[in-house]
Amino acid sequence: MLSLTINGQSHQIDLPEDMPLLWVLRDHLNLVGTKYGCGIAQCGVCTVHVGGKPVRSCQLTIGGVGTRAVVTIEAIGQTPNGAKVQQAWMEAAVPQCGYCQAGQIMSATALLNFNPHPDDSDIDAAMAGNLCRCGTYIRIRQAIKNAAAKTA
Amino acid sequence: MKKRIGAVVAVIVVVGLGFAGWLVLGRDPMSFAGNATVALEDYRDATVTGAPAQLAGAELVKRGEYLTHAADCQACHTVPGGTPFAGGFAINMPFGTLYSTNITPDKETGIGTYTDAQFLAAVHQGIRADGDYLYPAMPYTSYTYMTDADALAIKAYLFTLAPVHAPAKPNQLSWPFSQRRLLAAWTAMFNPDERFRPNIGQSPQWNRGAYLAEAMGHCGECHTPRNLAYALDNRSKFAGALTAGWRAYNITGDKESGIGDWNDEDIYLYLSTGHASGHGGAAGPMGEATDDSLSYLVPDDVHALVSYLRSIPAHASDLPRTVTTPAPPSHKEGMPVADADARGEKIFAGACASCHDWTGVSPVTGFATLTGVRAVNDPSAANVAQTVVHGVNRTTAGGRIFMPAFGAGYSDDDIAAVANYVTARFGAKGAHLTAKDVADLRAQAAQPHKEAPDG
């Protein structure tokens, strides 16, 4: 039995320790906002925050989470930067198919938490691991800047 | 024709010179421990050859299976993803490509017709059933130390395998290396052709380790530098060498460039699982060695190897001291601007940072931590580049160690850039690989493509 703290709630989980967090979230906790795209840490759609860092949940086993708190896209809007980023995303009409966007938003929010005023190279460093097959990069970059501009 | 004769003379001279120097100091892989050796039958302290005590009562075939793992026959005699022991694995040498052969008991294409004596001749002397010499890519200069009983136990095991019809692929060697006859001379000079002699000045555990490392595991074949004649130069035993495009590291006791500052537990873990926290993991040929061989050894045997390794004289190689502190969390900090490969940084950001982190300490799994990893501290970046090209896919007792292979999707230029960046950011000194260097490394390690998985 493992204890995981997800979106501020503690969950007792009776699943194998080597199961990636992604599938525990999606199939066992009904938190389907975190997506599956590649399973090899190359697309970023499964990004969640673990101990404040953006982490690919397809690679992180639940045994490896430890005591670190997990935050997913479903709850990121309850954080100041998360809400700002979601707002900026809608204002800039970023999503196309939208499938990558939960992961993009998680990476962008982590970036702003770490660096409230990122420049282009900071944005590259934080966002390059998130693929967008639809090609929404221009608006993602803009939306991050807009969100940052609203950061005091 | 003149040119050819010239080349032959050159080869003979080089081989001769190599031999002369080597005879004096480099021939015996265990001489560093002193000359207090006795014939095996005169050694009474313990049983240091054969299968471990746990298997003492087991059938011959079971023991043979263990020894086959210990001698790591499978890694070379199997194409990645192919049928084990059916051969066809390409071994790239500076002078061409050799293909390993089928050692399943197929009568036509394998070793099904080998008698015990023929098998021993192959293992100890590098002479195959038809009397021709084997290329020393088959490590018979190490296996020569194996006891007859152990070699025949291996044979017994191999003969229980399903025969596979797999004709040998023709080697692609440049002249004069394509001339097998020259091998007779090479073998006469460089193969001691003698069985293991325990050292009574050392502990039984050490002797067991020596037998496993030399006669079975043939560690030196990769880790010991070679002389001009391509024979192991034991004067710098285990001091590291580039083999098949991968760097086999210095595993002597040198604190800076060897494993002198690893504790026993780290070495034990690395050998048995292919990963030791803070030191990184095995990939490439060492990954195969752990997966196919070392991970099968019983704990006592791994401890024996540790004890043997600990006794190897320290020999400094030119690797800088390993950096063990993580890089800063911001991509903008932490490395001298001169070393910053801007392109490498962008590629790292996209393909690597999500697992390895900008600090080098993975938030995902210890297996992906770069800080303190030998390969990352090797300014030749050979193993970093190879790992990027080939990825890692190993299942160990500690879990799955996985990294995607980027060789197909990324150019040599990109791989050079990211290897340079990684060594500069997380290691002691940034590499300066070029696209051409990466192409060369790829060529040395080239293997037939693994077939797409079952689905």
Place this chain on the structure above:
Amino acid sequence: MADTRSSFAQSDAYLSALIREVRAAPAARALPAIGRRTLFKLAGAGAAGLVLGFRLGDAAFAAEVGNDNTAASQSLAMNAFIRIAPDNTITIYSKAPEIGQGIKTSFGVIIAEELDADWNHVVMEQADINPKVYGYQGAGGSTSIPRAWDQLRQAGAGAKAMLIAAAAELWGVDPSQITAKDSVLTHAASGRSAPYGSLAVAAANMPVPDPKSLILKTRGQYRLIGKRYRGVDDPKVVSGQPLFGIDVQLPGMVYASYTKCPAAGGKVRSFNVDEIKAQRGVLDAFALNGTGLSVEVMPGVAIIAKDTWSAFQAKDKLKVDWDLSEASTESSSQFSAEAKKIAADFPKKPDQDVGDMDKSFANAVKTAEAYYDYPFAAHVPLEPMNATAHWHDGVLEMWVPTQQPDRGLPLIAKVAGIPQENIVMHQTRVGGGFGRRLINDYTCEAAAIAQKVNAPVKLQWTREDDFSHDFYRPAGYHQFKGAIDKDGRIDAWQEHFITFTADGKKEASGANLTDNLKYSIKAPNLRRAKTMFRLKIPTGPWRAPGDNAQVFAAQSFMHELSLASGRDHVAFLLDAVNREVPELAPKDKSINFSPKRASDVIKLCAEKAGWGKTLPKGSGLGLAWCYSHAGHVAQAVELSVDANKRIKVERIVVVLDVGPVIDMAGSEAQAQGASTDALSTAIGLKITIENGRIQEQNYNAYPILRMPFAPMTIEPYFIQSDNPPTGMGEPAFPALAPALGNAIFAATGERVRRLPLRDLGYSLAI
């Protein structure tokens, strides 16, 4: 979490009931009283306000991808539903799949425009699948908008007319004196006004107007069309609410993986069933023979597990003894070598032979010859293929992220051996289409698996499955020869196209030469022929099918010819626009080529790109254009190339004429997204086949452009007109690669005749 389940499980009970009712109605033929082109309303609408269904006989847009209009969809096409609730909420059901092209937003805008609805009160919902009710419900070929344009506008205008009629009766005034705006009706003379919601019930009892009597707005009257919108689902997208097929969760649901032979066409002999069943979390494992058709169900092994991870883990352990006797042993490198060998031998029997080719070449002032090729490509949208199916009580209920649910319906019925009426299909949002989801193989697989499982089951492909079992963009090889006359115009164009066939008769899906040439290259002497290689690996439509690579070859060679002619490239292109295109039958609205619109996009693109300006050494400007998927498009790329063949894309200009733009933000997104996709594909993407097996298995080997390398300056311009609007999903793709190649030539003098550029040593600079 409960609503995660219920939102999908229950769908909209009311709408489902409605659909059932319509479905029970006799077919059109048997119901002459209703007749064609009649709007009619459905009974039982009162409680929820006005609910309208529209029955329109003629498909608004006849030509469709694959051209397989079923009799049913021709004769009885119902389209959008509008629901107006007493609280003023207007619910609009979007019948077509949202795959990222923004259709759910655009459809709403079109209806709301004619309805004069307050956009802030519009809620967009996804309609379920029923071709009898809705007619065509696909999303492909950039045809959703043109097909639905008239229907949707009539839907909006018709509903408005009924609201007005209700108000007129209530207020005792003439309907013509009532105006509508922002969901409010006003009678100016009496100062009366009422919101739509208050009139909905009364409106539902009004007679349905004849669509012919409806006066639709003209472009100048638009209040909503052409503005910028955020996607109607964006609030859910950004907060991770369940939307996509992969998000479907049902009570008691189990999870499946399906493993097919890595070499197309292999069959299952046996597999390690006992070992698989013993794996952790595995509930069942069985082989399916399937129908043997790649668009339906190919043989494979299904593993049913308690969760996706367990299904994937067991899949890793799967050892299948494949019967490879009919499996593909093809290799892409062999095709390339063979094509190269035969390219110069022009086949004896041309498909087209106009004028006198030999004479033209004999008299030519200049000639040019070149060989172009490009590789197979995979779609790999970010949401891996999946579908959920529940087989219960003789009914197959399905949740499908597909581009062509209606096309899937008969296939699923066939695979499951049940009548279509026993299939209930819910469509989910789709995490990327690009043509991949025009094929319903994975939905058929889910259906076949569900019939063997006593629970709802979600089939989830791994990304590796997706790479291995795509319907690839076929590779292609073109040998061109052209002649220039004394005036510097094209006099002759000869093309030997080497392509693929699946059946030995006609080109494989997506492997036929498109019509682009007909419009963009007017040559008095024209000769075309093809050679086809047999191919077992399935191919299919891939964003802007055919054009996506053929335009690269043709427009690059056009640049070569323009250089040979010594004339300005733009002038040369304008000259070659075919002004003699025969008048087309008005029915075929998918072809709306206009030489003027073509010329205008080329000219505006040249102007916006600064054509003719002097650039520093190592920099270049390239331009190309195409008529693709009813869009007229020109693209220009400005770039520089350094000594290491690193390309710095400074700027991309995209000029489009797709008629009036419905949603400006969405259209710009498509223009930028398609350009980015095209650049990504041209630079680095290829699929390699070896011994019938796909070598690239995941994104590590298929380097889709990432942000640091993506172009950040892509300027879209739209020439808007009164022509009917056409789709935006595809047209901005094809001309990018030739514009890129032409710019590289301008910068370096080196001609790019092969994709991807990575194979020629090029890469993008940072």
